[in-house]
Amino acid sequence: MAADAEIIDAGEISLRPSRYAALRRALGHRSLRAGVVISAIVILLVGIGPLLISTDPNAQDPLSSFAEPSAEHLMGADQFGRDLMARVLHGGRITIAASFSVVMIGGVVGSALGLIAGYFGGALGFVIMRLIDLFLAFPGILLALAVSAILGPGLENGVIAIAVILIPVYARLVEGATAEVRHLPYVDPQRRAELHHGRLVDHGFSWHFSVRVRDRGEPDW
Numbered sequence: 001m002a003a004d005a006e007i008i009d010a011g012e013i014s015l016r017p018s019r020y021a022a023l024r025r026a027l028g029h030r031s032l033r034a035g036v037v038i039s040a041i042v043i044l045l046v047g048i049g050p051l052l053i054s055t056d057p058n059a060q061d062p063l064s065s066f067a068e069p070s071a072e073h074l075m076g077a078d079q080f081g082r083d084l085m086a087r088v089l090h091g092g093r094i095t096i097a098a099s100f101s102v103v104m105i106g107g108v109v110g111s112a113l114g115l116i117a118g119y120f121g122g123a124l125g126f127v128i129m130r131l132i133d134l135f136l137a138f139p140g141i142l143l144a145l146a147v148s149a150i151l152g153p154g155l156e157n158g159v160i161a162i163a164v165i166l167i168p169v170y171a172r173l174v175e176g177a178t179a180e181v182r183h184l185p186y187v188d189p190q191r192r193a194e195l196h197h198g199r200l201v202d203h204g205f206s207w208h209f210s211v212r213v214r215d216r217g218e219p220d221w
Helices: 002-027 030-052 084-120 122-136 140-151 155-182 187-192 197-217
Strands: none
Touching: 030 084, 084 122, 084 155, 122 155, 140 155
16 A cells, blocks of 8 residues: 555656646647637627727617718617627627536536546446437537427526537547546556545546547647
8 A cells, every 4th residue: 555655646746747738738729829819809808898888789879870880880880770889899798608608517517427437437437428429419409409498598598508519529528538548557556545536536637638638629720
């Protein structure tokens, strides 16, 4: 047991730099850097835009119907004379919040299911992944429409319906990466030491399969 402890301690020391190496490797991608910059600009505009533009997004002005971009209406006006810039900035808050919620729900739930299936395997992993395969068998838009019809109209229900599409995608990705890491040599001593599952996943799995998930999920530029 002492020998196992020494191996684990050494393994934990050697694994710690991998967290920062994975972060540096991810930030080295041009697509990720561009996405971060664009997202930051959009969030900044949506956040401070309504403070700079005091126009009511719902105020109608029939005389400005379909007005062209001008100093008064930077992006023009719609058929009811409502300022498009104000409507985009105010509506962007809802859009960003809904998009963030969709990714968080799909990512957290899907990753948790994939991690459980890949880590424990056996009958539990088999049942989880067969359910995931069942969801993947349906076209995404059809699945979202079915969930939306069951839950009913509303922004919150729409977010859940779209998140359901992402759950099996994240689950399949994380399950494959976790199953791959589970058979690596440095995991066996930690299993024999009977570490708590949470600690084993944190020290032995998360820092390494994050790189594998990113590599599998990134587009081929």
